[in-house]
Amino acid sequence: MASRQGSRQRKGSSAGGKTVNSPSSSTTSSSRQVMEAASVDEQSSPASSSAQYFCADGLGLDADPCKENVSVTVRFRPLSPREIRQGEEIAWYADGETIVRSEQNTSLAYAYDRVFGPTTTTRHVYDIAAQHVVSGAMEGINGTIFAYGVTSSGKTHTMHGDQRSPGIIPLAVKDAFSIIQETPSREFLLRLSYIEIYNEVVNDLLNPAGQNLRIREDLQGTFVEGIKEEVVLSPAHALSLIAAGEEHRHVGSTNFNLQSSRSHTIFTLTIESSPCGESSEGGAVNFSQLNLIDLAGSESSRVETTGVRRKEGSYINKSLLTLGTVISKLTDGKATHIPYRDSKLTRLLQSSLSGQGRVSLICTVTPSSSNLEETHNTLKFAHRAKHIEIQASQNKIIDEKSLIKKYQNEIRSLKEELEQLKRGIVSYPPLKDIGENDIVLLKQKLEDGHVKLQSRLEQEEEAKAALLGRIQRLTKLILVSTKTAQSSRFSPRPGLRRRHSFGEEELAYLPYKRRDMLLDDENCDPYVPVEGYSEATDDSSKEDKKNKKHGLLNWFKSRKRDGGMTTLTSSDGEKSSVTKSLTTPSTPQAYGEYVPAEAGMLNPLMAQNGPGDHISDVVNGRELPSDSISLEETPMTSVKSIDHVELLREQLKILSGEVALHSSVLKRLSDEAVHNPKKEHIQLEMRKVNEEIKAKSQQIASIEKQMADSILSTQGKIDKLENSLSYADLVEQLNEKSFELEVIQALVNVFSHRCYVEHFLLEDVAYNSELPIYMSG
C-alpha cells in the first residue's frame, strides 16, 4: 500500500499537465464530473498561466503587474501509518506537477498552479507557493498565505511544521529577516500580531486578556480593535512570540487528529520600510501586511459527535462554508453582493480577497479513500479560488500613518535637541577664566550663581543622557542591514535561494516529530522515517541536524565560514568575536539566538552587552552620537541606571518568552508521555526541559532583584541629587538672608547714627524753643 503513495506520471498526461485524458473516456463519471474534468482542458496550460509565480527569483510579477490570480497549490500528505494499517486505498493522487486525478475515475482531474506529492518538503512548498508572497510583502505588496483542507489533511504541518521540518510561518519569518539583511538601502520596522477565531470570537493570542475583540472598519479596510502588536527584532524574537501565542490557541483531540486545531489563526507581520539615512526624509514609506493563516479543518459529522467538539465543528464548518460562498461569488463575475460579513473569517480576509496584494492558497489533501468526498470538495474549492483576480501593487503611505517615520522623526529631533544642549553646555566659559577684568564684581556674581550653575549643568547632563537613552531605544527598533548599501538586495546568481537555518531553540515550540507518529509510536521509531513518509531532506535540514549535534556556537562559526553576513566579527578573529557576542549577557542562550548572521543587524542587546559593560557605539549597525559610548563618564549615573533597568527589562522579556517556550515544549512532551508511558527518552527530555525552566526562573528572579536594586539605587541617587539641590537652595537662601541682615545692620547703624545726631539737634532746638521732642522710629 505504502508504495502507491507517491505522485505518479500517467500515460496521456504530461508533467506540465497540458494534456489530459479526455473526460469522455470515462465510463463511470456523472455529467457533473465530466464538466469538472473539462475544466482541466479549459485551462489547458495551467503551468504556463501561472508561470508568473514560479520564476527563478521567486518574485514572479505578472507582465501586467496590476492583475494576478490567486496562486493555488495542492499538497498531498502521505497516508498515515494508521491509515496504512487500516488498509485505506489511494483515492486521489498527484499526476505530474499540476494535476490531481481520481484513482477510481481517471477522467476526473483538476489542474492547479502546482501539485505537491506526499514526499515534497515544506521548504520546497515554501519556495514555490510562499516565497514570492513574502518577498512581495517586504517590498510593500500585501500578502496572504493560507492553508485550507479537511481536518487532519496537513494544514498545521504545512503552516507551523515540526522541528525537523519547519513550516511556512517560521520559514517566512526567517526569510523576512534575511531580506532585510540583503537590503542595505532600506530600513525596516516589523511588528507582529497573532489572533485566533474560535467559535466566531476573536481572541488575541499575544495577550490573554484580549478576548472577544471587535472587528472594525476604516478606509484602509477591516482591523481588529485593541489587538496587541509587538515590534520584533530578530527571528528568534518573533518565533518566541509565536510560541507564547500557540500556548493560548484552542487545540483539542478528535477522532481524526490528536491535536486538531479548533480555531482559525491569523499571524500578521506588518512591515514598514523607508530608504536609509538622510534620503529617507520626506520619502514615502512602503507599508504592507503579510497574513499567514492556519485554518481549522472542515469536518464531516462523523468526526466528532458530542459536546464541545461538535459545537466547535459547526462553527468551523459554517465559517468555511461562508469562505466558499465568498470565493464563488468573487469568481462569479455577476454577483452584486459578496457576503463577507457572514463570518469573522471572511470579514478579516475581505481586503486580501477583494483588494490589493498577493494571495497564495495552499490546499492540503489526504489521498486516503476514507476522505474521498471531503478531498473532492477541497479540490473544487481550490479550483474555484483559482479564478479570483486580485491586484498586486505597492502600498505607499504618508508620514503620519507610519510608525517607522514617527520613530525616525523623533530620533532626528532628539538628536537636534541633543546638539543644542551640547552647544549650550559648551558655551559656559570655564570658571577659572571668569573675573579677570573685574575680579571683585565677577567673584561676587560667581559666588551668587555658583550653586545655581552647578545644578543647571547637572540637569542638562541628565537631560542629555535621557535623550541619548531615548535615541538608543528608538534606534534599536529600526532594523537595518549590516551590509554596505552598495551590495544588491538580490542574489548575484539568479535562481539562488536563501537557505533557512534555525538556531537551537528557535523551533523548540514545535513538536519534535509528526503528530501521527506520536499516535503510532509503538510502530515507528521516530528517528527512522516510515516508508513513503520521509520528506526528502535537503542540505539545510542536514545542516540543522548538524547544528543540533554541535550546538549554536559551532553553527555560528560555520555560518561565518560560509562568508555569510559577518559584520559582527572583530579584528581579533573569529573566536573572540563569537565569545564577545555570546558571553556577556546574563541570558546567554537568549543572546545566542540572536547571534545568527541575520541578527548582526538586528539585536539591540548585542550592542548593549551586559550590565556594567560599555554601551556599544553601533546599534543595529548604525552609528549613534559619540556621546552614547561615554554614558559611564557622565556624572549622571542615575540615568545610566535607568538604561540599565531598561536592558534588564528587555532581558526579562526574552527570558519570559523562553520560559513560555519551554513550558509549551513541556506540555507537548507530557502529552507525548501520556501516550507513550514507557518511552524513557521522553521522560529524560522532560527532566531536561524542567531543569531549563528552573534555571530560567532563577535567572528571572536574579534579574528582578537586579532591577529592584537598580531602581533603589537610582532612587537613592535621585534623592541625593534632590537633597544636594535643596541644600544648595538653602545655602543660597542663607546667603541672601545674611546679606539682608548685613544690609539691615548697616541701615540700623546709619539710622542709629542719624538718630543720635537728630536727637542732639532736636534737644538743642527744644531747649531753645521748648518744643516737645519726637523720636522718629
Ligand SMILES: Nc1ncnc2c1ncn2[C@@H]1O[C@H](COP(=O)(O)OP(=O)(O)OP(=O)(O)O)[C@@H](O)[C@H]1O
Ligand atoms: N506532508 C506531510 N508529511 C508528513 N506528515 C504529514 C504531512 N501533512 C500532515 N502530516 C501529518 O498528518 C497529521 C495531521 O496533520 P495536521 O495536524 O497538520 O492536520 P490539520 O489539517 O492541521 O488538522 P486539523 O484541521 O484537525 O487541525 C499530523 O500527524 C501530521 O504530522
